[in-house]
Amino acid sequence: MRILVTGGAGYIGSHVIWQLLEHGHTPICFDNLTTGHADAVRCLLVEGDLCRREQILAAFAEHRPEAVIHFAARSLVSESVRDPRRYFRDNLLGALNLLDAMEAHGVRSIVFSSTAATYGVPSKVPIPEDHPQIPVNPYGDSKLCIERMLISYGRAYGLRSAILRYFNAAGAAPEQGLGERHHPETHLIPLLLEVASGARPRAQIFGRDYATADGTCIRDYIHVLDLGEAHLAALAHLAAGGESLALNLGTGTGYSVLEVLAAAREVTGAEIPAEDCPAREGDPPILVAAADRARARLGWTPTCSDLTSIIRSAWEFHRVRAERA
Ligand SMILES: NC(=O)c1ccc[n+]([C@@H]2O[C@H](COP(=O)([O-])OP(=O)(O)OC[C@H]3O[C@@H](n4cnc5c(N)ncnc54)[C@H](O)[C@@H]3O)[C@@H](O)[C@H]2O)c1
CATH class of the missing domain: 3.90.25.10 (UDP-galactose 4-epimerase, domain 1)
Known part of the structure; x- marks a missing residue:
């Protein structure tokens, strides 16, 4: 499959791109390199900003992906508390533009990087997926908003999503x-x-x-390569016509x-x-x-x-x- 990977120059995205290549997929990395590294990208890198609608639309028009993995985000909790505007603007506007581009080009499958931060302070541990989601910082709020967008777009427009709530990604290749x-x-x-x-x-x-x-x-620490395997499995699930799901990724x-x-x-x-x-x-x-x-x-x-x-x-x-x- 041709898979557009937003944020593929970042920590988790760069590992997943390598794993996609190993499994015979064709990833296309879309990244503005704010926190990512061009030298970590093992596939075609399209430099662009998700907040620039015309840039993500152009990437879809040129590269015609069949599915999307959406890693790109601002993700520093303390920065989000100091500067929430940036977090809501970049994370939400980026997701909106991405979903618009997917709709414009008939792409219906997305794997989304969500986070344990959407649960806030848990009342029950281990935390099940149906635990109330009450984030305690703007970063978690922005991720939860995107989860809700994906669910609404699913109901209204037939988008199918795999929402993956990572616990602590760690390790290397x-x-x-x-x-x-x-x-x-x-x-x-x-x-x-x-x-x-x-x-x-x-x-x-x-x-x-x-x-x-x-x-x-x-x-709960999860190896970045195990995270990557879950993304491959989630893509296969969606490609086989599987329904939308929201899953914890931890051990x-x-x-x-x-x-x-x-x-x-x-x-x-x-x-x-x-x-x-x-x-x-x-x-x-x-x-x-x-x-x-x-x-x-x-x-x-x-x-x-x-x-x-x-x-x-x-x-x-x-x-x-x-x-x-
Ligand atoms: N690392 C963790 O433990 C962890 C835990 C839970 C969730 N997550 C989520 O996983 C995802 C990846 O995390 P990471 O640790 O690899 O982060 P990272 O900062 O290393 O990677 C994010 C990538 O997105 C790019 N990016 C950011 N804003 C962009 C924009 N507007 N347009 C295009 N590209 C943009 C950055 O340049 C970077 O390459 C994030 O969404 C994060 O919230 C990470």
Whole structure:
């Protein structure tokens, strides 16, 4: 299939493009390179901004995709709290323009990157897909709005969507030269690895008195390549005429910040000094997916998301880049 991948120059998108190629698909990356990297794109890169309607329409006219995977978004929670206008404008306008272009060109299938942030502070863990969605920041609000748009477009115009709510994406594909390169980096594992390699003096632990066994937050880490496999399965499901669905992508197992720190020390052999910092507003104590629906509906099972494999792959990517720099 010819698949338009918005945000394909970003962390998750660049891995998924490589996996699409491996499976014989023809991805076309549409990205404005605000947070993405052109050198991570292994297919045709169309530089363009989803907020510029004429640019996404032109990409559809020229490349005639049969399906879309929509990764492009602003996705920094704290920035969204400081500057909500940007988040609502870019994430929602981008999605509206994309859906218009799909409709104009008769493209009816979309896989959408949603997030555990749409659940807000969960009242039940592991979090099932039918848990109330009450985001606690504008980033989560913008993603939830897009989920609702997809459902309404489905009812009104026959659009079929796979809404994939990621928990914490992590890991890398070092053999392909792909990994996480966010600036600024806000994710725990790459931050710990920056400390391990000496690029940062110490790690920060935000909050030590959560109601968890060791007092630190617990998250569900999913390897980026396992995420990618779920996208391939979701595309196949839609291509076979399957109905729209909304699925969590996680493992169902959570690790605390201290457990991730211990695993990173073990993998890297580095001390990784860490300091305690105040808890951040709106950080739920535990985010762990109820992960069985994706298994049942897509036949998808994570195969490389054990914590050690995740950290080892990210460390390998990090070390190779540091050596080359
Ligand atoms: N990384 C995670 O743990 C995680 C968790 C949950 C959900 N998500 C979602 O997954 C998606 C991908 O996340 P990521 O970590 O790869 O982010 P990323 O920032 O690395 O990638 C986003 C890509 O979209 C591009 N982009 C942004 N706005 C654009 C626009 N208006 N037009 C064209 N391109 C644009 C950026 O240049 C970048 O290449 C995002 O939608 C994010 O909200 C990520």
